[in-house]
Amino acid sequence: MAASDPCVLLRSLFDAAVAAADPALILPEHLPKPPKGRTIVVGAGKAAAAMAAAVEKHWRGPLEGLVVTRVGHGAPTKLIRVVEAGHPNPDAAGMAAAGEILAMVHGLTSDDLVLALISGGGSALLSLPGGEVTLADKQAITRALLKSGARIGEMNIVRKHLSAIKGGRLAIAAAPASVVTLILSDVPGDDPSVIASGPTVPDASTLADAREVLARYRIDVPPRVAAHLADPLNETPKPGDPRLLRVENRLVATPRGSLLAAAAKAREAGFAPLILGDAIEGEARECAIVHAGIALSAARNGEPVRPPCVLLSGGETTVTIGGQGRGGRDSEFALSLAIALDGRDGIFALAADTDGIDGGEDNAGAIVTPDTLVRARALGLDPRARLDDNDSYSLFAALGDLVVTGPTLTNVDDFRAILVDG
Incomplete structure (x- = not known):
């Protein structure tokens, strides 16, 4: 089953994850x-x-x-x-x-x-x-x-x-x-x-x-x-x-509760969800490489889950800052993921912070599409150089692929969804 608009589906998964942690809905019973x-x-x-x-x-x-x-x-x-x-x-x-x-x-x-x-x-x-x-x-x-x-x-x-x-x-x-x-x-x-x-x-x-x-x-x-x-x-x-x-x-x-809500939403759309973990830590760019490997395996071999599927994960990655650019851990994850996927057709992704703010920027995160790298290079942007300079925000801003929600008034850590549609 092909998603009519993968980016819209990814955003709906993120929205479901945020809604599952809405204080107005969850606090009264406690x-x-x-x-x-x-x-x-x-x-x-x-x-x-x-x-x-x-x-x-x-x-x-x-x-x-x-x-x-x-x-x-x-x-x-x-x-x-x-x-x-x-x-x-x-x-x-x-x-x-x-x-x-x-x-x-x-x-x-x-x-x-x-x-x-x-x-x-x-x-x-x-x-x-x-x-x-x-x-x-x-x-x-x-x-x-x-x-x-x-x-x-x-x-x-x-x-x-x-x-x-x-x-x-x-x-x-x-x-x-x-x-x-x-x-x-x-x-x-x-x-x-x-x-x-x-x-x-x-x-x-x-x-x-x-x-x-x-x-x-x-x-x-x-x-x-x-x-x-x-x-x-x-x-x-x-x-x-x-x-x-x-x-x-x-x-x-908890992060797991939000991932379960996103998984249910993915299932409704005809995509098999696989939660990779709700407590993933490490350097954002390295975690992205691992996630890319799992997504490529699913696309090529149907393992660990057959497409159409959505890989979900939570946790809190880190960024060791060595450059002078702009960007939080979620947009850095997204840029590293795009580089590792290298334009593989049929794979889309969203990485965003459930509080609506990625690091100190005004975005929650970013979206990756199969043509992210091609479009970036067409604008004269070198994705690898941008990653090395911790400048993921500027690249995704130029592409129009930032996820901007404003403060969500909740916070259950990072949310990552990788849609494999074939």
């Missing part, structure tokens, strides 16, 4: 019962404002609070204040909001409830440096980690140990109140302690682990940061900490 005392709503992440709006719509009883989200990802609320702050690098607005959130949960009683709304992006947005560490320190370290190609889990080990609020510290501050955290996962493996650096989750990583990550990626830190990471008093609360006994962390949306 809301806890109102407490005897106060309800304080706090949160951080790219979906935090949309989550807050969903809570307000369905909550029965009084509530108050504050959430912080990325600039441009706000949503209208009446009772829960929304602060927009910088991402992926933390800024003063996020630091101030984190300080307010921490102050809000102090002095509560066992009759009170803290409802925490956590989604991807919270690590940068909920930035409250611990000890003598400064915001400038955290900004410099974040920039270096982003450029290094460090995995999200590694980055968040460092962030937790430089924070006064992450790594379980928010929940510690809220004791003895009950804490219920509703989480949208944007990390491979759905580990709640990694998502937004786990502000309400006990942390099994250590100060030594944070020092090792910085050493592995050769990131220099000022003496006050080194001193902070050497002081045992700055260790995060660990699993089994009695102060966390009244904390419940609930995953309400």
